[in-house]
Amino acid sequence: MVTTKKQPRRSLWMFGLESEEPTDEERRQHAQEVSQRLGVTIAPPPIPRAEDLHLRPPRIKPPDPIAEFCFSDNYERALHSHRDWEMAVRGQFPNPPDIVAHPRTEEELERVLEWCCKHGYAAIPYGGGSSGVGGFTPPKEGYDGVVTIDMDQFDRVLEIDRTSRAARIQAGVFGPALEDQLRPHGLTLRHFPQSFAGSTLGGWIATRSGGHYATKDTHIDDFVESVRMLTPVGWWETRRLPASGAGPSPDRLAIGSEGILGIITEAWMRIQVRPKYRATAGVTFPSWETGYEATRQIVQAKLWPANLRLLDPELARQAAGMDGTHALLIIGFESAELPQEWPIRQAVGIARGCGGHIDDSEIILSDTGGYTGHRGAIGAWRDVFIPRGGGLATGLGLVTGTVETCITWERWPDFDVQVREALKKALQEVCGGGTLNCRFTHVYTDGPAPYYSFAGLNPGLGREHWNAVKRAASDAILKAGGTITHHHAVGRMHRPWYDRERPEPFAQALRAAKRALDPKWVLNPGVLIDP
């Protein structure tokens, strides 16, 4: 008999688990600190309890054969509504799914998808719910019912092929649970997106997540050996192959499909032996420009560091305690097989040739698998990168956000100027001022993936202000030749810019492909493409 596994309850109003939510006292204290800093008085709103929410009643009822794993309580429906913390903290869930299904087997998944297809209910595949772009929000109209299909019961590593360094893994497993199952074998997927703790393998594949590696193998794409995906017309399963040249890659059409073509249930993934050798260096540069020139030269020398992350002077000041005029480049190599002293010395040599500074004694080597970047500026930066204390600012009416993209090196300096100008102008006009910084999250031989973080300086702002800043930045990115997303996906939020970015014939091809697989257009409608 299949049973529904109890997973830890996730917070309705912050990234993380309910058990990680701050107390009211901690929230009040944080609000006070912010009030003092900004010279205003703001207080955190009270947080509604799930049982007190007034949600629109479910419009549909699951039939017996699937009712056992379908839920329609307030918590389930609110959790699967959206990821807008400002709305959530105010108890606003105006358009929840009617039913949240937690199928436990592929047969149950087939049954619930068949039910949706039969009645034309929207079927929304759901991984960790960490989408920042409206990847799982129900459509507002056009459907008599909305069924969110939460894959959290598909949480196991099913098979390990150590010789080929690959593993068959279920799609609904969260990052930490996945690594917990590989660790005893001395193995790791080593895919650590920022959302790692709250996102799943299936979500990473469906959204082309960007992971740990800063160069070469950046996206989850490169780790996918084969995919198994349920479509309304049947199972889409590719062979396990290291590579193939047989027509356009089926995997590459599934990867990034954001749930509109099918529901991924498992994948064979390329895995790694856990690193034994590590080498880390934090190189400071007299300017942003010298920093990015060094980054370009290192990646073009094809040393392929696992880490190659450049922080602009503002971010280096905030996150690593530097002086606000110097940029910081964090270089990291790792290997299960070979000491990494040679590669890191080459990279540092190139960095120095571009004006970078680091003492030899600051190059940290380890041959015991220990982390080498916990000290000094790099350690400070790690603490900022890995999200902690989530939820403290929720409901304070602050505008904070990020935009990320990718651009070729030749256009990058102008691009950076244009995007910064647009963001600063919008922050000034919309928020009365704000802060802005940039880092490279990933780097390619032909260009960087810059990541801008912004914050408005005044409280009392809401979603519409955030939208205005985001819109200005997105317009600037598209105009200057970038992509609307390097690794945050398209969802519903990025649609207007995505529609301008992709070739029109590709949209026609994708639309037709979806129509062939999903004739009733039930799968995640509104994402990527319209009928």
Added chain:
Amino acid sequence: MVTTKKQPRRSLWMFGLESEEPTDEERRQHAQEVSQRLGVTIAPPPIPRAEDLHLRPPRIKPPDPIAEFCFSDNYERALHSHRDWEMAVRGQFPNPPDIVAHPRTEEELERVLEWCCKHGYAAIPYGGGSSGVGGFTPPKEGYDGVVTIDMDQFDRVLEIDRTSRAARIQAGVFGPALEDQLRPHGLTLRHFPQSFAGSTLGGWIATRSGGHYATKDTHIDDFVESVRMLTPVGWWETRRLPASGAGPSPDRLAIGSEGILGIITEAWMRIQVRPKYRATAGVTFPSWETGYEATRQIVQAKLWPANLRLLDPELARQAAGMDGTHALLIIGFESAELPQEWPIRQAVGIARGCGGHIDDSEIILSDTGGYTGHRGAIGAWRDVFIPRGGGLATGLGLVTGTVETCITWERWPDFDVQVREALKKALQEVCGGGTLNCRFTHVYTDGPAPYYSFAGLNPGLGREHWNAVKRAASDAILKAGGTITHHHAVGRMHRPWYDRERPEPFAQALRAAKRALDPKWVLNPGVLIDP
């Protein structure tokens, strides 16, 4: 005014140019040698002149606006008929295209494609004509006319972005002409498939060609930054982006589409600075098994050698003069920036740990850009790999061919046994015996891409014997879990196995995508998918 550039005439009956064809005397001499070796008497057939061929008259006539760049003489129509040398040398061209167009501009390309769409004529994109799988042979029925669109007038490097290491290159340029245009800038695409001299950039992209790099960046796929492709519903052009996570990659759907979705006119390609530092080592192994274990360990250590090619004992004997019991692993590193002594010593260290043998003095290093592999066993192997003396065996009725695939490491040893058994059995039954060898052309962390070469021992054999051997090998490959092609494409020849390999829903998606872009199904019909 646009003029049609005269390109060197290609041979009708061998891989290469007319100017490279052997003389009748050379062919007679070669036939004598073969006769003596096999103990029979065979003579090369006379070669018909293009002007003496009796081809089916063209069924259609191009209208004035396009007639200027359309041709229907015997040479043009025969050349674009097929690449079956045994038929060609006998003057057999039963199903030639009616018209061969050589558009000189995108406007001319639009006009000829419009003409085909208007009348429902098959439109076959043509690069170098090196397809070994029937990638450009006209359909036998279903079309009132067949127009082959030869892209040879699109032969220029249009733009170079040195900073990003990328270049905008027209699709019809042949390998050598492409490199000739990059060389003065100290740059190279470094994509050298075996067909390099007789294939084009557009063909490489359309067929997912496998190139120079033996690890990591094996297929042309990884070098494509953006693609411009004419479809019947308009231009498909992607942005120049180092990477993106915006939906399924449009480039990855164009790459490998084998001309069924559109005609590629140009692409931004990632290019390289020409290597200055090289390191090469030829390591011998006491067995095939120890050789492939070493290969696996080297690629899994992520050293990413440019060259990592393993020859089985039989091939090492034939091609490198070895004793027939030892395998040979050729390891090569190259870099424009960094001396490659450290990486090659690591790779050699791993190889020795697996039982490989090489003296330190045989590790060849260069820091002047010179090739390091022209001597000894490796030099001998190079000479065999780079095709020379084409055409000598044409018409002698010998069965020679190759099959190539890809498989995970864990399954590889059994896979190798099964494929060899099937090939040997077929050679015995069909040809009364034969020879067989294997090498790895490309290697991945999760498995090798093996390449089997076979030859029948008896003359007097024809296409049907060749087909029987190929069929037996293909069946064995599919059954044992491999792909029908790692880098030779699908075309028409691999269709039966491709149809078994790809997921059925993917076929439905691809069919629908094609129908959306090419409603009259004119583009390269019969390849990859049927209506």
